[in-house]
Amino acid sequence: MTTREITFRDALNEALREEMAREEGVFIIGQDIYGGPGGYQGAFKVTKGLADDFEDRLLDTPMIEQTIVGAAVGAAMTGSRPVAEIMFEDFITLAMDLLVNTAAKTHYMTAGQYSVPIVVRAACGAVGVGPQHSQTWTSWFMHIPGLYVVLPSTPYDAKGLLKTAIRDDNPVLFLEHKKLYNVTGSVPEEEYEIPLGQARVLCPGDDVTLVAIGYMAGLATQVAGTLRDQGLSVEVIDPRSLAPLDMETIFQSVRKTHKVVVVAEDCKTAGPTAEIAALISEACFEYLDAPVGRVGAKDAPIAHNVGMSEYILPDATDIHEAVQSVVAW
Amino acid sequence: MTISEELMLQMYRYMVLGRLFEQCAEQLTHRGLIPGAFHTGIGEEATHVGATLALTHKDYIIPTHRGHVADIIKGAEPGRLMAEILGRATGYCGGRGGSVHLADAASNNLGVQAVLSAAYPVAVGAALTQKRANTGRIVLAMFGDGASLMGTFHEALNLSAIWHLPVVWVCVNNQYAMSTSFAEASAIANVADRASAYNMPGHVVDGNDITVVYETVREARERALAGEGPTLIECKTYRQGHSTFDTNPYKPQEEIDAWSKRDPITQFEQRLRELGVLDEELITQIADGVQRQVDEAQEFALNSPEPPPEAGVEFVFRSSEVE
Ligand SMILES: Cc1ncc(C[n+]2csc(CCOP(=O)(O)OP(=O)(O)O)c2C)c(N)n1
Ligand SMILES: [Mg+2]
Numbered sequence: 001m002t003t004r005e006i007t008f009r010d011a012l013n014e015a016l017r018e019e020m021a022r023e024e025g026v027f028i029i030g031q032d033i034y035g036g037p038g039g040y041q042g043a044f045k046v047t048k049g050l051a052d053d054f055e056d057r058l059l060d061t062p063m064i065e066q067t068i069v070g071a072a073v074g075a076a077m078t079g080s081r082p083v084a085e086i087m088f089e090d091f092i093t094l095a096m097d098l099l100v101n102t103a104a105k106t107h108y109m110t111a112g113q114y115s116v117p118i119v120v121r122a123a124c125g126a127v128g129v130g131p132q133h134s135q136t137w138t139s140w141f142m143h144i145p146g147l148y149v150v151l152p153s154t155p156y157d158a159k160g161l162l163k164t165a166i167r168d169d170n171p172v173l174f175l176e177h178k179k180l181y182n183v184t185g186s187v188p189e190e191e192y193e194i195p196l197g198q199a200r201v202l203c204p205g206d207d208v209t210l211v212a213i214g215y216m217a218g219l220a221t222q223v224a225g226t227l228r229d230q231g232l233s234v235e236v237i238d239p240r241s242l243a244p245l246d247m248e249t250i251f252q253s254v255r256k257t258h259k260v261v262v263v264a265e266d267c268k269t270a271g272p273t274a275e276i277a278a279l280i281s282e283a284c285f286e287y288l289d290a291p292v293g294r295v296g297a298k299d300a301p302i303a304h305n306v307g308m309s310e311y312i313l314p315d316a317t318d319i320h321e322a323v324q325s326v327v328a329w
Numbered sequence: 330m331t332i333s334e335e336l337m338l339q340m341y342r343y344m345v346l347g348r349l350f351e352q353c354a355e356q357l358t359h360r361g362l363i364p365g366a367f368h369t370g371i372g373e374e375a376t377h378v379g380a381t382l383a384l385t386h387k388d389y390i391i392p393t394h395r396g397h398v399a400d401i402i403k404g405a406e407p408g409r410l411m412a413e414i415l416g417r418a419t420g421y422c423g424g425r426g427g428s429v430h431l432a433d434a435a436s437n438n439l440g441v442q443a444v445l446s447a448a449y450p451v452a453v454g455a456a457l458t459q460k461r462a463n464t465g466r467i468v469l470a471m472f473g474d475g476a477s478l479m480g481t482f483h484e485a486l487n488l489s490a491i492w493h494l495p496v497v498w499v500c501v502n503n504q505y506a507m508s509t510s511f512a513e514a515s516a517i518a519n520v521a522d523r524a525s526a527y528n529m530p531g532h533v534v535d536g537n538d539i540t541v542v543y544e545t546v547r548e549a550r551e552r553a554l555a556g557e558g559p560t561l562i563e564c565k566t567y568r569q570g571h572s573t574f575d576t577n578p579y580k581p582q583e584e585i586d587a588w589s590k591r592d593p594i595t596q597f598e599q600r601l602r603e604l605g606v607l608d609e610e611l612i613t614q615i616a617d618g619v620q621r622q623v624d625e626a627q628e629f630a631l632n633s634p635e636p637p638p639e640a641g642v643e644f645v646f647r648s649s650e651v652e
Binding site: 064146 | 425433434440444447468
């Protein structure tokens with residue numbers, strides 16, 4: 001396999017390009033995804049250059065989040081495979097009804113007569129843009145039967161998972177962390193897909209399991225490196241999707257290490273770490289040598305001020321401390 | 330446009346079918362056999378029948394929660410429709426949907442959107458597929474006067490206009506949204522007057538005059554297929570109670586009396602008698618035939634099995650079908 005180093009953003013762009021080339025029914029709908037000559041080509045430039053080959057498949061809309069997602073649903077019910085872009089995940093609340101009541105329930109309500117193969121892409125994560133442009137919300141959506149929730153942490157995963165998401169017959173919420181767009185990583189030249197619901201072991205270890213998703217997966221890997229130098233062998237697992245959720249890989253690791261910390265960027269209260277910790281407790285209680293550790297954001301909106309936002313969000317130090325505290329138990 | 334005698338009889342027959350079918354479902358509700366509420370389109374049959382008959386089998390429809398006769402015209406079997414209303418295994422959605430979430434993919438019936446605001450965006454998306462793939466089909470989206478005041482109306486109608494989508498927007502203005510009167514809830518008297526804000530034609534029509542409804546929707550359909558974009562049509566009509574157990578205490582008696590003189594079926598029957606298309610014998614023959622059809626539907630539905638409770642977790646995801 002030939003690989004090259006590309007950014008997370010370009011990996012997504014390649015996935016979109018390849019899937020549009022592969023299937024006529026794939027189109028992208030959202031705000032400023034093209035914008036005409038001189039236009040934005042995506043608020044985060046993910047759709048950059050796609051108009052050169054697929055101008056009629058980039059459907060720019062006004063600021064109508066409900067109708068972006070709802071139109072994607074109607075198009076999907078009639079044979080299209082749309083990718084809808086929501087500029088900031090914070091704005092998905094406007095489309096919440098269409099996502100959770102329409103997209104996620106249609107296959108069920110119609111007993112499989114209609115399916116809704118849509119991907120809703122949204123940029124999550126804090127980069128100093130303040131309380132209404134910084135959220136990473138996942139547990140709201142993993143709570144919804146009928147909806148998949150995917151959060152890639154590397155360019156390789158971003159490309160493979162987006163391709164799979166587009167080909168999947170179910171609605172998928174695909175969250176892209178803003179801090180990852182410029183991160184580079186090796187991506188094969190050749191075509192590949194990554195099944196949804198398959199966790200990835202980012203680094204193997206024997207002493208502690210660290211489950212971390214999205215942007216947190218990279219931080220967790222760094223922390224594992226530091227701890228390895230200190231003689232602690234940490235296994236880092238990135239679930240890559242919260243629905244479907246590959247708990248089996250996590251259980252296997254916990255049965256081996258007996259200690260686990262779960263990390264996500266959402267607020268800790270009722271965040272995804274709560275569900276994962278509960279599942280571990282249910283399935284691996286007798287294997288655990290310490291309570292399941294959890295790391296998440298403090299229960300506050302994300303402030304614009306850098307110091308404040310750093311205080312609120314989980315970072316490498318928080319992860320490091322959480323691991324040490326389960327080890328010391 | 331001239332309407333053939335054959336089509337007129339079809340219109341009449343479907344209106345009678347809609348009424349008897351829904352009266353039957355109402356009785357089943359009174360007998361406690363239908364979970365939840367049942368909403369009828371009794372009194373507004375001309376709008377549902379006239380608009381739906383203007384479609385071909387391949388066109389798409391989003392009916393309202395009162396559009397049972399639209400489902401049937403589009404192709405749903407009355408028996409399976411009644412079974413779905415009763416929540417039975419043989420219903421179109423295997424009992425998961427019921428009346429207000431009913432969909433029938435085989436007849437390109439996209440289903441009722443029971444969160445009323447969702448109908449507009451879904452219709453836009455369905456129309457987008459037709460336009461992109463140049464299918465020669467349109468989407469008929471029906472909605473109430475109450476639903477016309479929701480935010481997605483604005484988003485979707487504007488988008489349908491700027492993209493010249495093949496969609497026909499039909500408002501069933503039956504004057505009320507539960508007990509909220511349209512006159513009090515809307516800043517303007519006619520929903521269709523809003524069409525000018527979207528640079529599309531708007532028509533206010535007598536929703537109890539089936540031929541006018543039919544012709545107006547037919548023309549809008551042709552316009553849509555010619556690539557000229559959407560049309561907003563408002564059909565002024567009147568309904569009975571909101572749902573089975575509503576006795577309309579919020580409506581003025583004079584208003585009820587006035588509209589009862591304008592019953593769409595009685596009016597059309599009179600017209601067809603004058604035209605010599607209908608006579609007493611044919612009326613009885615049609616009524617008997619329709620009653621038999623409704624009785625059969627009821628029998629089929631009542632004899633249909635309840636779905637196994639554990640089937641309630643099937644179809645959550647596409648793959649669970651295969652499992
Ligand atoms: C978003 C939403 N809000 C409230 C309701 C509850 N509801 C069901 S029917 C109805 C009245 C709708 O009025 P209208 O749109 O005029 O249709 P009609 O019932 O008169 O046919 C209401 C409020 C709903 N289904 N969806
Ligand atoms: Mg109404």
